[in-house]
Amino acid sequence: AQRVTQPEKLLSVFKGAPVELKCNYSYSGSPELFWYVQYSRQRLQLLLRHISRESIKGFTADLNKGETSFHLKKPFAQEEDSAMYYCALSVGGYNKLIFGAGTRLAVHP
């Protein structure tokens, strides 16, 4: 079965602290994974995807096929990083997305 699991509903950290948002997936094929972010009162937007091996706004994510994980990391959190983060798995010919439940990141001053 295709599934994305984000075990933490809320992650609360202080400014400057490291952040790791966990994501595990279940998929029999070759996975294509994404992180989406939704800031307060804004629409969902793409943060990064594993194929591009990007660093966006200081965030990185590495695909670990052995552990079926795609955790999102940032060494020093900023207050403006506070948002809802969704991990998503692309499946099928039309690249439809299966979303995890989301993790709310709260960065405190």
Added chain:
Amino acid sequence: GAVVSQHPSWVICKSGTSVKIECRSLDFQATTMFWYRQFPKQSLMLMATSNEGSKATYEQGVEKDKFLINHASLTLSTLTVTSAHPEDSSFYICSARGEGDRGYNEQFFGPGTRLTVL
């Protein structure tokens, strides 16, 4: 950047009536659009994949006669909730596939439509 709009942003209707929600790609053409549903404090659940000029592909458990999808042009997909009931009250979000600033295809999301059925 690629922009997707939805109309209306919110709608209240009586039980038994039908409601149409529009999803438009404003500055790009999208052969594929997606419709999602999001309940409060929950994640996005894919309802269907909408392809221009062909029938939509519905996810398991989604009633195709209840949620009618039409993708008549490369910039417009519509979702009609027929004979709406209170349990259909939700946040409906569409997305459209297009090429982003980073040079690859991605899904661009609309702002969502909040439907309340009385």
